[in-house]
Amino acid sequence: MSKSIFELVDQLPTGGTTIMALNALDFVIPGQWQNLTGFTNTIRAVTGESDEAMIQAIGERAVYLYNDEGEGYQRAMWLYQTVDNAAGALGVAAMANKIGQDISFLGFLDNLTPKPEKVQSINLCIKLVVELVAYCQINGIPGDSVGDFLAALGDYGGESLMRMVALICFDGLIPLGPGFIGKGLGTLNNMTPNDLEKNDTFKSVSSLIPGNNSGDKLGFIGQSFDSVSGWMTGFVDQKGLTQENVLGNLQKFVKISEDKLDYVGAFLDISVKYYTHTGTQTLARRLIERAVAEL
Amino acid sequence: MTKLDWRIDWRKGVMAVVLCATLAIAGCQAKAPSQFDQVQKDSTARNATPAIAKDATKGGEFNKFFPKGQDGYERVYTQEKKGFAEAKLKKDGKELAMLAVTDTRSLPAAAAKFANAKTSIAGYPSVDMGTTQTSILVSDRYQVKVISKAPTFDKEDRTEWIEKFDLAGLSKLK
Numbered sequence: 001m002s003k004s005i006f007e008l009v010d011q012l013p014t015g016g017t018t019i020m021a022l023n024a025l026d027f028v029i030p031g032q033w034q035n036l037t038g039f040t041n042t043i044r045a046v047t048g049e050s051d052e053a054m055i056q057a058i059g060e061r062a063v064y065l066y067n068d069e070g071e072g073y074q075r076a077m078w079l080y081q082t083v084d085n086a087a088g089a090l091g092v093a094a095m096a097n098k099i100g101q102d103i104s105f106l107g108f109l110d111n112l113t114p115k116p117e118k119v120q121s122i123n124l125c126i127k128l129v130v131e132l133v134a135y136c137q138i139n140g141i142p143g144d145s146v147g148d149f150l151a152a153l154g155d156y157g158g159e160s161l162m163r164m165v166a167l168i169c170f171d172g173l174i175p176l177g178p179g180f181i182g183k184g185l186g187t188l189n190n191m192t193p194n195d196l197e198k199n200d201t202f203k204s205v206s207s208l209i210p211g212n213n214s215g216d217k218l219g220f221i222g223q224s225f226d227s228v229s230g231w232m233t234g235f236v237d238q239k240g241l242t243q244e245n246v247l248g249n250l251q252k253f254v255k256i257s258e259d260k261l262d263y264v265g266a267f268l269d270i271s272v273k274y275y276t277h278t279g280t281q282t283l284a285r286r287l288i289e290r291a292v293a294e295l
Numbered sequence: 296m297t298k299l300d301w302r303i304d305w306r307k308g309v310m311a312v313v314l315c316a317t318l319a320i321a322g323c324q325a326k327a328p329s330q331f332d333q334v335q336k337d338s339t340a341r342n343a344t345p346a347i348a349k350d351a352t353k354g355g356e357f358n359k360f361f362p363k364g365q366d367g368y369e370r371v372y373t374q375e376k377k378g379f380a381e382a383k384l385k386k387d388g389k390e391l392a393m394l395a396v397t398d399t400r401s402l403p404a405a406a407a408k409f410a411n412a413k414t415s416i417a418g419y420p421s422v423d424m425g426t427t428q429t430s431i432l433v434s435d436r437y438q439v440k441v442i443s444k445a446p447t448f449d450k451e452d453r454t455e456w457i458e459k460f461d462l463a464g465l466s467k468l469k
Contacts, residue, residue, distance in 0.1 A: 006331045039331070047427070048444075054425055060334040061346075061402070067338040068346035071376065142372035142380075144358050155371045155383065290374060293381055293395035293440050294402050295424070 002074070005066040006039040006059065009284045012277060013037070020253040021272045025165050027249050028239050033162035036281055046288045061291035062284075072137035073283060079134045079208060080279030083127055086204040119199065120175040120265065121187035125225045126201045127167055127275065132224050133208055134279065138286050154231075159281040166274045168232060169246045175265030177243055178236075181229045188222045196221075348400040351378030356468060357396040357437075362459035370394070383444075384456065393442040394456060396465070405438055416457050429453035434466050 003011075013019060014037055022033065036042055043055050043062075066073045135153070142152045156164060172180035193214035196202050202209075202217075211217035235241075247264065329335075337343060357380035364370040369385040378398035384391045399406035409432040412420035419431040419439075429450060430440035439460055441453040 004331070004335045006329055006335070010329070047442075049425055049427070051425055056330060059331055063331050063334045064338045064346040067335070067343070070345065071347060139373065140354060140375035142375045142382075144355070148358075148372050151371050152373055155373065286374065289381065289393065290376070290379060292428070292442060293393065294379065294397045294438075295405055 005063060005073075005284065005287065008077070008280050009037065009039040009042055012280060017254070017271045018273050018277050021170070021250065021268065022162060022166060022274060022277070024250045024253045025162065025169055025246075027245075028165045028169070028241065029161055032157060033159055033278075036159070039284065042281075042284045043288050046285050047292050049292075057295055058288060058291045061295055062287040065287055065290060066283075073287060075208060076134040076137040076283055077280070079130050079137070079205060080275045080283075082204045083130045083201060084273045084275045086201040117176060117183065118187055120171070121180075121183045122191070122196070122199045123201045123269075124167070124171045124176070124180065125184050125188055125221050126199070126205065127171055128228060129209060129221045129224045130205055130275070131163065131167070132228075133210070138283060159278040159285070163274060163278040163282070164235075166272075166278070168236060168241065170265070170268045170272060170274070172232075173236075173241060173243050173246050174268065181232055184225055185222075185229060188218070188225060191218060193218050346401065347377050348398070351398045351400045352437075352468065353377060354380040357465070360396065360461040360465040360468075361394060362456060390444045391448045392444050392453065392456065394460075395438075395440045395442070396460075397438045397440070399432070399436055399438055406432055406435065416454055417462055419462065421454075421457075423450065429457065431457055431462075433462055434468070437465055437468065439465070 012035075014035060019035055022035070026033070036045055039059060040055055043049065043058050047055075047058060049055055049058065065071055139152070141149055143149055168180075172184075176183050196218050197206075197214050206214070206217060209217045210220050250264070338346070354375040354377060358372065358375070361370065361372075361380070361382055367386055368391075371383045371385060372380070373383050373393075374381040378401050379395070381393055381395040384394055397405070408422055409420040412422050412432075414421045416429075416431050419433055421429060421431045423429050427443040428440060430438050432438055439457055439462070441456045443449065443453060
């Protein structure tokens, strides 16, 4: 059986490569993401509740909600986990035992091959679509109008916003450079459904992407990416994000030598599970908010 | 087979047993008991009651009864699921409260707590929970709840915002 929601939240790491990489992005949204871990801790933080009986009741309702398969929470968790794991299964074995010893990772970068730009572009687009699909699985489609829905999306904060910052930085700027949005759109425009079917990230999550066939799904991915591209462009401009300042901040936490920069994207793909990490945090928060309202 | 081979095999067997036992013990130790183990068991049992009742009202039905954003207050819908709709109340970009409507068909205990209610808001029985929640029960079925998220947003504010819902409209919802 898959893990319970309280185990998943209790087992969120408090240190390690993913946390260091996310902390390196604090300069983009200062203080907005705290690494909240532990199920009852999360209940306390989200609700401000200190009464133990109340915390127990909220937790129990949240567990019930998560375990009702019709409610979409488990599908959202599966999406977050799958899109992270699809990234670079090959390099994992080579790196796994070294990460614990030394985060400088330079010795085994040679085992990694940077992915071709086209593959990186598709991954970026698919990860964004996964965010959208997972969002709807967790929250439904709030409000009665497109405006309401966009307002709900615009209200991203905390760990959800951090996930989007990491997407822009780790899957956009670092591997693809400042023109990452254009590259994403360009790749999608020149792509056939057949090309899409060959992409490992797509293969892993395609069952939950809306559309009857790969052609429909490609259309959905294109429209979704296009509709969020304006927000991403604005965010990059407003925060003054560049490949250099993102790498500069990352270097404060993880040693990267100048001649290995090409490999950073591949390294991040493999060792930084930010979708799973922040996705679990988002899911827990939303479940708890719903549980409190229902009790 | 020589005698030596037999001894090596025998030792291998013992090693395997010891290894399995070690793993089993380590496995058990890794999984500490949790205060949520029982509910996990109950909610995943084959005949478990689903969290959400089949006949619960769609969350989208509740949206139109929510108070509108006004006088600098902003209402942002955040969740809409079966039997549940929720919006955030903000002012100057700051989160003040959560506004929610839920269908108690899925959780009868939520409705039962109003049986002993000593207070009312707009003619509906009302209950306070903890220090941050105030709610009423409409038509013995729909719970309207306001949850404070900022310390400045107190019980009076919660009452005021419950009254701003279209409660008459909600009471006619079938």
